[in-house]
Each structure stands twice: as structure tokens, then as C-alpha cells.
Amino acid sequence: MLVHRRRATDPPASEITPQAIYADRRRLMERAAAGGLLAAAPVLRAADAPPPAAPRLRTRASAFSSSEKSTGLREVTSYNNFYEFGTDKSDPARHARALTTRPWTVAVEGEVHRPRVFGIEELLALAPIEERIYRMRCVEGWSMVIPWAGFPLAELVRRVEPTGNAKYVEFVTLADRAQMPGLRSGVLQWPYVEGLRLDEAMHPLTLLTLGLYGELLPNQNGAPVRVVVPWKYGFKSGKSIVRIRFVEKQPLTSWNRAAPQEYGFYSNVNPEVSHPRWSQATERRIGEDGFLQRKRPTLMFNGYAGEVASLYAGMDLRRFF
Ligand SMILES: Nc1nc2c(c(=O)[nH]1)N[C@H]1C(S)=C(S)[C@@H](COP(=O)(O)O)O[C@H]1N2
Numbered sequence: 001m002l003v004h005r006r007r008a009t010d011p012p013a014s015e016i017t018p019q020a021i022y023a024d025r026r027r028l029m030e031r032a033a034a035g036g037l038l039a040a041a042p043v044l045r046a047a048d049a050p051p052p053a054a055p056r057l058r059t060r061a062s063a064f065s066s067s068e069k070s071t072g073l074r075e076v077t078s079y080n081n082f083y084e085f086g087t088d089k090s091d092p093a094r095h096a097r098a099l100t101t102r103p104w105t106v107a108v109e110g111e112v113h114r115p116r117v118f119g120i121e122e123l124l125a126l127a128p129i130e131e132r133i134y135r136m137r138c139v140e141g142w143s144m145v146i147p148w149a150g151f152p153l154a155e156l157v158r159r160v161e162p163t164g165n166a167k168y169v170e171f172v173t174l175a176d177r178a179q180m181p182g183l184r185s186g187v188l189q190w191p192y193v194e195g196l197r198l199d200e201a202m203h204p205l206t207l208l209t210l211g212l213y214g215e216l217l218p219n220q221n222g223a224p225v226r227v228v229v230p231w232k233y234g235f236k237s238g239k240s241i242v243r244i245r246f247v248e249k250q251p252l253t254s255w256n257r258a259a260p261q262e263y264g265f266y267s268n269v270n271p272e273v274s275h276p277r278w279s280q281a282t283e284r285r286i287g288e289d290g291f292l293q294r295k296r297p298t299l300m301f302n303g304y305a306g307e308v309a310s311l312y313a314g315m316d317l318r319r320f321f
């Protein structure tokens with residue numbers, strides 16, 4: 001079985017709250033002060049102090065997590081596609097550092113009964129945050145396994161009550177020339193836009209993602225909020241979302257607009273449908289590079305066929321690639 005189902009009794013992946021960390025550090029400082037340690041160490045300056053621990057997210061384990069070994073945090077945060085910050089894999093880690101992610105709002109609008117603007121703190125508190133270890137497959141032929149943190153997008157969709165006209169969901173991401181040097185390039189039209197059919201958006205695997213490896217999302221991975229759709233090529237998982245629109249017609253997505261013969265709207269991972277310029281039959285798992293590395297066979301729907309194949313029953317997946 002490709003999707004490992006954890007028992008409900010398994011311990012949550014992370015039970016450390018930000019409050020717990022701060023309380024611990026305060027206790028340590030108090031103890032140090034009481035023992036005269038601070039006084040005895042007058043050269044202790046901020047520069048010598050260990051970097052503050054990033055606030056951990058309180059997450060619970062999910063039955064949808066893969067049992068495969070996660071790709072290392074270093075690879076996950078240094079080998080990225082985020083064209084707003086440049087087209088080299090190393091550009092986002094360097095250039096997204098200065099991205100301002102607070103305050104941040106996501107406008108949810110269009111064909112809904114209750115349009116709403118969510119602040120990022122509201123989103124963090126909207127639903128229980130789960131750790132979801134997902135296989136991810138880039139259309140370029142590489143893959144990773146990433147422990148995301150978030151909750152099903154359906155939790156948010158429910159709260160805005162789509163009307164009967166809502167057939168698709170469009171995701172619009174930040175396009176700020178002042179912060180994003182990649183916007184000077186014409187590789188894509190900005191803002192980066194992606195979209196899902198409503199039933200895909202409502203599928204329990206589709207994750208509104210706020211973190212990875214138990215911490216808030218690093219900027220290069222789409223802080224402060226992105227979607228993750230693990231059975232589709234990575235470009236369907238838009239980063240740094242500012243607007244979610246419910247619409248009647250299939251949205252024109254950035255990659256579909258840029259190269260319609262290469263990137264269809266669906267973009268389901270499918271080893272039987274080659275990209276016009278290369279095969280999609282195998283993939284290279286990042287972090288396992290090396291002369292002797294075996295290429296892995298790419299699986300239909302990236303291994304999530306058991307969960308999602310029924311969404312496409314009766315569709316010709318060569319035509320709707
Ligand atoms: N806004 C935005 N989102 C984006 C992209 C992008 O260029 N801009 N690249 C996509 C592609 S091609 C991939 S493979 C994934 C990579 O996500 P990761 O860097 O967190 O692994 O993000 C997707 N989301």
C-alpha cells in the first residue's frame with residue numbers, strides 16, 4: 001500500500017507549543033540569573049546567544065501521510081521553484097529572505113455566499129493543523145517527500161459557502177515588484193495563477209499549507225500560506241497566496257497560458273503522458289543524487305491513485321493532461 005495509514009492512537013508528530021518553548025527559555029534564564037551565571041559571564045552578548053528557536057506548530061499526525069523517508073530540510077529549503085524570486089533553484093532561498101509575510105491577508109471571494117478576508121493569524125487558528133508527509137513531483141522530473149503542516153482546504157471552503165455556480169477555484173499569489181526581483185522577467189505573466197476544479201479543491205488530500213517540518217513555512221516554500229496538491233505536478237501548488245476566487249469557468253493558469261501544449265489545466269502526475277520534450281516515466285529523488293542513483297518509476301497520480309482516481313472516472317487523461 002502506498003499511503004501508510006497511521007493508527008489514531010499514534011502520538012502526534014509535534015506537541016511542542018510556542019508557549020512551551022518560551023516558558024522553557026524564560027525558566028532557563030531565571031535559573032541562570034539565580035545562580036549568578038549571567039553575572040559571571042559579562043561578555044555574554046546577543047551576538048553570542050544561540051539563535052532563538054523558531055516557534056513550533058502544534059501538529060497532529062495524519063492517516064494521509066506517506067511512510068517514505070522525508071527529504072532533508074536543507075534540500076527542501078534550498079532547491080526550490082519560485083520564479084518570482086528567480087529561475088535558478090538556489091534563487092528563492094537567497095532572494096525570498098526579505099519577503100514580508102506579516103501582516104498578510106487572503107481574500108476569499110467570487111461565487112460564495114460568505115466572501116471573507118482572512119488574516120494569517122485567523123488561518124493559523126481556523127482548524128487543527130496536521131502533519132502531512134506528502135510525495136511531491138515536479139514536472140521537471142525530480143521528486144521530494146515533504147512533511148507539510150496544514151489542514152484540508154475544504155475546511156476553509158466550507159466556511160465561505162460556495163454558490164451553485166462555483167465550479168472551479170482560482171488561486172492568485174503575491175506579485176510585488178518591490179519585493180520580488182523575478183517579476184522583472186517575462187518567463188510568466190504575473191501574478192502566478194493556479195486553479196483546481198471544485199471537487200479537487202474539496203478533496204481531503206488538498207492541503208492549505210502553513211508550515212513544514214513542524215515550523216511556519218520558510219519564505220522560499222511559499223510563506224505564509226500556499227496550497228499543496230500532491231497528486232499533481234508541483235506547479236499546481238501555488239505559493240504565497242493572497243486571493244482565492246470561486247468561479248464558474250475554468251481559470252486560465254500561468255503555465256497553461258505560457259505553454260498550453262506543454263502544461264494542461266489538470267496536470268495530474270501521469271507516467272504515461274510524456275511532456276512534449278521529455279518522458280515523465282521516471283523521477284530523481286532529491287537528496288539521493290549520485291553516480292549510482294537509480295531512477296524511480298513515477299507512479300500514476302504520484303502514488304495517490306487509490307484516493308483520487310475516481311475524480312477522473314470517464315475522462316480521457318491524454319486529452320485532459
Ligand atoms: N507563486 C509560485 N508558486 C509556485 C511556483 C512559482 O514559481 N511561483 N513554482 C511551482 C513549482 S514548479 C513547484 S515544483 C513547487 C515547488 O515547491 P517547493 O519549492 O516548496 O518544493 O512550487 C510551485 N508553486
Ligand SMILES: [Mo]
Nearest residue numbers: 138139234235
Ligand atoms: Mo515544478
